[in-house]
Amino acid sequence: MTIMLLFAVQVRKLISHMILHGTVRRALKTDPESARLLIAKLEPESRLSAGLLGWIMVVAGAAIGIATAFGPADERSGNWQIAAVSVIVGAGVLAYLWWARRNSPT
Numbered sequence: 001m002t003i004m005l006l007f008a009v010q011v012r013k014l015i016s017h018m019i020l021h022g023t024v025r026r027a028l029k030t031d032p033e034s035a036r037l038l039i040a041k042l043e044p045e046s047r048l049s050a051g052l053l054g055w056i057m058v059v060a061g062a063a064i065g066i067a068t069a070f071g072p073a074d075e076r077s078g079n080w081q082i083a084a085v086s087v088i089v090g091a092g093v094l095a096y097l098w099w100a101r102r103n104s105p106t
Contacts, residue, residue, distance in 0.1 A: 005053070006053065009049070009053075020042075023038070024038060024039060026060070033086045038052075050093060050097055051094065051097050052091075053090075053093065054065075054090045054091070054093030054094040054097065055090065055094070056090070057086050057089055057090030057093065058087055058090035058091060058094070059085070060084070060085070060086050060090075061082075061085070061086030061087035061090060062087065064079060064082055064083040064085035064086065065079075065080065065084075065087075067073075067079070068083060071086055
C-alpha cells in the first residue's frame with residue numbers, strides 16, 4: 001500500500017511540475033518581466049511529506065515485525081521479509097533526506 005502511495009505522489013508531482021514549467025516557459029516567451037515575478041514566487045519543495053512517509057514506513061515495519069513475532073509460525077518467513085523491506089526503504093528515505101539537507105546550501 002505504501003508503494004502505491006509513493007507512486008501516486010510521484011505521478012502527481014510529475015504532472016504538477018510539467019504544468020508549472022510549461023507556464024514558466026510560456027511566460028518567458030511572451031513577457032520575460034512577468035516570468036521573473038512568477039519565478040520569484042516559487043517556493044522550494046517541502047521535504048516534510050517524504051520524511052513523514054519514511055517514518056511511517058519504519059514504524060509500520062517495526063509493527064509488522066512485532067506482530068510477526070507473536071503470529072503463527074508458518075507465516076513468519078514472509079512477514080519478516082515484508083517488515084525488513086519496509087524498515088530498509090523507510091530508513092533509506094530518511095538517510096537521503098538527511099544527506100540532502102546536510103549538503104544543501106541553505
